[in-house]
Amino acid sequence: MDHLVAMRLFVRIVELKSFSRAAEQLELPRGSATQIIKQLEARLGVKLLLRTTRQVRTTVDGELYYARCSAILTEIDEVEAAFSQAARQPEGRIRINMSSSLCRHVLIPALPGFCARYPDIVLDIGVQDKQIDLISEGVDCVLRIGELRDSALVARPLARLEQITCASPAYLARHGVPENLDALSRHRMVDYISASSGRSIPMEFDVDGHIAYRTLPASVAVNNGDAYVAACEADFGIIQLPTYHVRERLKTGVLVEILPQHRPPPLPLHVLYPQNRHLSQRVRVFVDWLAELFAGGV
Numbered sequence: 001m002d003h004l005v006a007m008r009l010f011v012r013i014v015e016l017k018s019f020s021r022a023a024e025q026l027e028l029p030r031g032s033a034t035q036i037i038k039q040l041e042a043r044l045g046v047k048l049l050l051r052t053t054r055q056v057r058t059t060v061d062g063e064l065y066y067a068r069c070s071a072i073l074t075e076i077d078e079v080e081a082a083f084s085q086a087a088r089q090p091e092g093r094i095r096i097n098m099s100s101s102l103c104r105h106v107l108i109p110a111l112p113g114f115c116a117r118y119p120d121i122v123l124d125i126g127v128q129d130k131q132i133d134l135i136s137e138g139v140d141c142v143l144r145i146g147e148l149r150d151s152a153l154v155a156r157p158l159a160r161l162e163q164i165t166c167a168s169p170a171y172l173a174r175h176g177v178p179e180n181l182d183a184l185s186r187h188r189m190v191d192y193i194s195a196s197s198g199r200s201i202p203m204e205f206d207v208d209g210h211i212a213y214r215t216l217p218a219s220v221a222v223n224n225g226d227a228y229v230a231a232c233e234a235d236f237g238i239i240q241l242p243t244y245h246v247r248e249r250l251k252t253g254v255l256v257e258i259l260p261q262h263r264p265p266p267l268p269l270h271v272l273y274p275q276n277r278h279l280s281q282r283v284r285v286f287v288d289w290l291a292e293l294f295a296g297g298v
Contacts, residue, residue, distance in 0.1 A: 005028075006039070010048065012025055013056060014058055017055060019037075046062075047061065048061060048065055077280070089120060090121055091282065092282050093123075093124055094123055094141075094283055096140060098127065098142060099127070099143070100127045102143060103127050105245055106244055106293075114286070128195075129195040129223065130195035131195075140273060140280075143270070145242070148272075152275060154274070154275045155270045156271050158271055159294035160266035161242040161298065162243045163242055163243060164257055165239070165240045165262075166232065167258055168235050168255055168256070181205055181207070181214065184238075188238070189215075192221070192223070200215070203238070204240065204265060229245060269294065
C-alpha cells in the first residue's frame with residue numbers, strides 16, 4: 001500500500017463524503033478505494049470511517065487522522081511546488097465559480113491578459129448566482145459578492161463594488177422620475193430573490209450615512225442578474241445592482257440612474273478557497289491576478 005495515496009484518498013473521501021467520487025478525482029479504480037481504506041485501517045489498528053448506503057462519516061479517530069493528514073499533505077505539496085517547474089511556470093486546470101454578471105462583464109473581458117501571462121493554465125469557469133460547496137464540488141475558488149456568512153473558507157477581499165439605482169426611460173416617462181425617497185411610494189420595482197436564501201432583497205438607500213430600506217410593489221421576481229436587468233429594460237420597474245453590470249446601458253441611455261444622492265452602499269467582493277486544501281501555485285497566481293484586476297476598479 002502506498003501510504004501517500006492512501007492518505008490522499010482518505011482526505012478526499014472525508015471532504016467529498018463519497019468513496020466513488022474520491023476515487024474518480026484521484027483517477028483510481030472505484031473498487032480499489034474500499035480496499036485501500038481497509039488496508040489503511042488495518043495498518044493503523046483503528047476504524048476511520050463509518051459507511052452506510054446513504055453517507056460516509058468519520059469516527060473520532062478518523063476526524064483526528066483527517067486533521068493530521070491534511071496538514072502533512074499540505075506540507076508535501078508546498079515542498080514539491082517549490083522545486084517543480086510549475087513554481088516557475090504555473091500550469092494545469094483551475095476550477096472557479098462566480099455569478100453570471102461578474103463573469104460576463106468583468107472576468108471574461110480581462111481574461112486574455114491572464115492567459116497571455118500564464119498560457120499553460122486552463123480555466124474551468126462555473127457560472128451561477130447560487131452559492132456552492134467548494135469541497136463537494138471540487139472547486140478551487142469562488143468569487144462572492146455581498147457580506148459573507150460565517151465560513152471555514154479563507155476569504156481574501158478584492159474590492160467594494162459601487163452600486164446604482166436605475167430604471168428604463170419608458171418606465172420613468174409613465175411613472176415620473178422620483179426626486180426623493182418619499183416619491184418611491186408611487187413606483188414599482190423588479191423583485192430580486194436571493195438564489196441562496198430564497199428571500200426577496202429590499203432596496204437600500206444611503207441617507208446621511210444610514211441605510212434606509214424600501215420594498216416596492218412588483219409584478220416580476222427573478223433570481224438571476226441578467227434576468228433582473230432584462231426585466232428593468234422591459235419597463236417592469238426600478239432595480240439596484242453593481243454599476244459595472246449596467247455601465248454600457250447607462251452610456252447609451254437604455255437605462256437611467258435615479259436618486260444619485262441616495263446611492264446604495266457598496267458591495268464587498270471576496271475570493272474564497274478552502275483552508276484545509278493546499279493552494280497550488282496556479283491558484284495562487286490566479287488569486288493574485290484577481291487582486292490586481294480589481295485594484296484598478298471595475
